[in-house]
Amino acid sequence: MFRKILIANRGEIAVRIIRTCREMQVRTIAIYTEADRGSLHVQLADEAVKCVSRAGYLDMDWIIQTALTMGVQAIHPGYGFLAENPLFAEKTLQAGLIFIGPDARIMTLMGDKAKARETMAAAGFPVVPGGSGIVRSAEETLPIARALGYPVLIKAVAGGGGRGMRLVLEEDQLFQSLESASSEANACFGNSDVYLEKYLEGCRHVEIQILADNYGQVVTLGERDCSIQRRHQKLIEESPSPALTAQLRDRMSKVSRDAVKAVAYRGAGTLEYLLDKDLNFYFMEMNTRIQVEHTVTELICGLDLIKEQIRIAAGEPLGYEQSDIRLTGWVMECRINAEDPVTFLPAPGKIDVYRPPGGFGVRVDSAAYSGYTVTPFYDSLISKLLVYGRTRKGVIARMQRALAEFSIQGVKTTIPFHQRILADSDFQRGEFTTDFIQQKLDSEN
Numbered sequence: 001m002f003r004k005i006l007i008a009n010r011g012e013i014a015v016r017i018i019r020t021c022r023e024m025q026v027r028t029i030a031i032y033t034e035a036d037r038g039s040l041h042v043q044l045a046d047e048a049v050k051c052v053s054r055a056g057y058l059d060m061d062w063i064i065q066t067a068l069t070m071g072v073q074a075i076h077p078g079y080g081f082l083a084e085n086p087l088f089a090e091k092t093l094q095a096g097l098i099f100i101g102p103d104a105r106i107m108t109l110m111g112d113k114a115k116a117r118e119t120m121a122a123a124g125f126p127v128v129p130g131g132s133g134i135v136r137s138a139e140e141t142l143p144i145a146r147a148l149g150y151p152v153l154i155k156a157v158a159g160g161g162g163r164g165m166r167l168v169l170e171e172d173q174l175f176q177s178l179e180s181a182s183s184e185a186n187a188c189f190g191n192s193d194v195y196l197e198k199y200l201e202g203c204r205h206v207e208i209q210i211l212a213d214n215y216g217q218v219v220t221l222g223e224r225d226c227s228i229q230r231r232h233q234k235l236i237e238e239s240p241s242p243a244l245t246a247q248l249r250d251r252m253s254k255v256s257r258d259a260v261k262a263v264a265y266r267g268a269g270t271l272e273y274l275l276d277k278d279l280n281f282y283f284m285e286m287n288t289r290i291q292v293e294h295t296v297t298e299l300i301c302g303l304d305l306i307k308e309q310i311r312i313a314a315g316e317p318l319g320y321e322q323s324d325i326r327l328t329g330w331v332m333e334c335r336i337n338a339e340d341p342v343t344f345l346p347a348p349g350k351i352d353v354y355r356p357p358g359g360f361g362v363r364v365d366s367a368a369y370s371g372y373t374v375t376p377f378y379d380s381l382i383s384k385l386l387v388y389g390r391t392r393k394g395v396i397a398r399m400q401r402a403l404a405e406f407s408i409q410g411v412k413t414t415i416p417f418h419q420r421i422l423a424d425s426d427f428q429r430g431e432f433t434t435d436f437i438q439q440k441l442d443s444e445n
């Protein structure tokens with residue numbers, strides 16, 4: 001096992017990784033920028049090194065040099081920043097260090113959504129219908145869009161966080177959307193390539209968590225329903241999905257294990273699917289990192305996914321198989337962001353009072369505390385509030401109790417938004433698709 005790990009990240013996920021490392025008796029090196037000098041991850045790590053370059057958490061060479069100077073054996077990238085950057089994985093390896101994640105080859109493949117789709121389709125897996133490959137001009141796009149039929153979705157091959165994506169309802173919006181998707185993709189990812197997918201209406205976002213070791217053992221840990229989204233960004237996640245039967249779960253899990261084996265994946269990963277109302281599912285993309293919502297799965301299966309990632313990277317076998325995995329109860333997560341609960345505009349600032357909820361069945365993952373300042377430079381996630389229990393109904397009541405107990409003063413948060421969703425009768429019945437929030441907003445106006 002590693003003696004020391006550098007965490008190339010910040011905020012709640014850095015804290016999350018430090019906690020597991022401490023339990024594993026692995027020492028941690030945190031890195032931080034000037035804006036983050038008050039962050040909890042800096043205080044909790046065994047040692048912390050300040051980054052003065054403008055690139056901050058994206059400065060690959062500085063991070064690797066720091067890792068070498070500090071004598072670590074491995075780097076954990078968390079999520080975001082360099083977590084899905086194959087060049088960083090490669091550079092880490094070349095420096096004689098271990099990257100806690102899959103190899104650069106698979107990150108390159110899955111990092112290009114168009115290629116990932118084609119690979120999965122070629123291997124016989126169900127994918128969202130779409131045009132094969134990148135569209136470069138209006139002339140190229142038009143026949144593909146017509147063949148798919150409107151609405152279509154223009155997506156950035158390098159996309160993430162819902163950026164570089166445009167819904168096209170009618171043909172006269174096509175070219176303008178192509179332009180704007182492409183330029184947003186260029187601005188966000190330095191890659192303007194886009195491709196087309198059929199926009200599947202009235203679907204749920206259901207994703208399957210997998211773990212794969214170096215010795216061919218692959219397990220799935222059930223699903224997460226992440227349909228409650230705003231502008232393609234997840235806000236509430238739960239497991240199990242209210243839409244899945246045991247048979248469908250088994251089928252989606254089996255397809256996911258087969259897909260992972262087909263591409264010789266190693267580490268923790270997630271296969272994202274759209275599930276239509278007739279319960280057909282279509283592969284959307286694979287995320288080759290630990291995801292924000294991995295915590296939902298941890299509470300459903302009882303495994304520490306960060307620990308599993310570290311063990312796999314250190315070359316340990318999983319040590320269990322699919323029949324050993326038990327999924328019990330119900331789990332729900334609300335992402336509490338420092339945002340206006342109506343406009344969703346970021347609301348950075350100083351948190352005067354931070355008093356998280358507690359009690360039976362409650363977990364809070366956060367890097368915040370009273371006196372902490374949410375900076376405008378990074379994402380606006382303050383806390384992940386999770387509750388678990390035996391039934392969905394009980395979990396909703398517990399989440400409502402926990403949200404009411406959560407006191408964050410000084411910055412605006414999305415807590416009131418979550419309270420509205422939790423009180424909604426369709427949500428309570430488990431009846432929702434990815435359009436849910438938009439539909440509710442439309443019906444209110």
Ligand code: ADP
Pocket residue numbers: 128153159160161162163165197198199200201203205229232233272274284285434
């Ligand atoms: P990102 O990586 O930017 O998050 P994804 O490909 O994961 O992008 O898609 C984000 C969300 O956008 C999905 O959860 C879903 O709600 C919606 N979406 C993506 N592709 C489609 C599609 N073809 N049809 C309908 N909705 C889609």
